[in-house]
Amino acid sequence: MTSLGSTRRSFAPWADPSAQPYIHLEGVTKRFGDFTAVDTLSLTIYEREFFALLGASGCGKTTLLRMLGGFEQPSSGRILLDGQDMQGIPPYRRPVNMMFQSYALFPHMSVEANIAFGLKQDGMAKAQIAERVAQMLKLVKLERFAKRKPQQLSGGQRQRVALARSLAKRPKVLLLDEPLGALDKKLREETQFELMDLQHDLGLTFVVVTHDQEEAMTMADRIAVMDRGQVLQVATPAEIYEAPTSRFVADFVGSINMFEGTLHDDGGRLAINDGNGSAFRIEDAGGAAVGETVWLAVRPEKVRVSRARPEADNALEGEIWDIAYLGDMTVYNVKLDDGRIVKASTVNSTRRLDDALTWHDRAWIAFAADAGVVLKR
Secondary structure, three states, X not given: OOOHHHHHHHOOHHHOOOOOOOEEEEEEEEEEOOEEEEEEEEEEEOOOOEEEEEOOOOOOHHHHHHHHHOXXXXXXXXXXXXXXXXXXXXXXXXXXXXXOXXXXXXXXXXXXXXXXXXXXXXXXXXXXXXXXXXXXXXXXXXXXXOOXXXXXXXXXXXXXXXXXXXXXXXXXXXXXXXXXXXOOHHHHHHHHHHHHHHHHHHOOEEEEEEOOHHHHHHHOOEEEEEEOOEEEEEEOHHHHHHOOOXXXXXXXXXXXXXEEEEEEEEOOEEEEEOOOOOEEEOOOOOOXXXXXXXXXXXXXXXXXXXXXXXXXOEEEEEEEEEEEEOOOEEXXXXXXXXXXXXXXXXXOOOOOOOOOOOOOOEEEEEEOOOOOEEEOO
């Protein structure tokens, strides 16, 4: 049997020129009066893909999800689903279902009645409804809670009831609006993997809205980072993290150190002169030209911190300004002599605590020439 991990690694229809997108948004705009929530947005999502719309509150991601579900109509542009234009087609006639952030369960109904509600509305026979509800209860592991009311369940169990109800009608596309937002951290992490397994087993297309970068990175095959109604980058989690195309994406997804400067040729090697006496050597200019203003983005885990000056392409001295011990890693904020703060993270791979760097110690930070990515915008 193929493991989920290897399946996800090999799943990449967006890299196949012959693959046809299952969901296609063409120049979609949504205005509410003078406010533009979604601005001339184009996007493709493939069948069986777990796709995440990631962004801060107000960036337009939920509005986009509601347009996919038919709860809002675009002001302009087209939404195609499996080649069919969705203009004017109401939610109940679309092969999609939406799981709302609030779960929207009926408090007076039992778990099984909540799951059965949509099936009854569709006029399904009682025997078929009973069979489908039993399947859904087994799928989300809630067989023992079938007769309970929502208020008798935990947050995680209510989330599973909402998920089961959304899946009961067997939609081709499931839309999830911040589906794990009400769960505590540990349960949220467990449920992320459950959702991934469920999506793979059912062979459905999932489109999830979230502001949680870690959640998107964990679950999604691809992520669309949104800001002010526009998509800034669409890529796999690894590409979003390691190869952001803008300062906004680099800063929004994970922690980042950003060094601004001018690109120049330093005796045959590329470097970025930051105007403070430092020249950062780099391997790849990211398409920038010599003399152009650029930003070097370096992740904290790519930065080493030590007492002694290291042998490295880029090394700067400073003072330990802040320390965050997180158990599995320690994060250091090092204040350079010019006042800038550089963040470095170190994995705590041993239990040794002797000679650890502490507040106000002098220290060096260092990173390799290929550790960062050069950004032009």
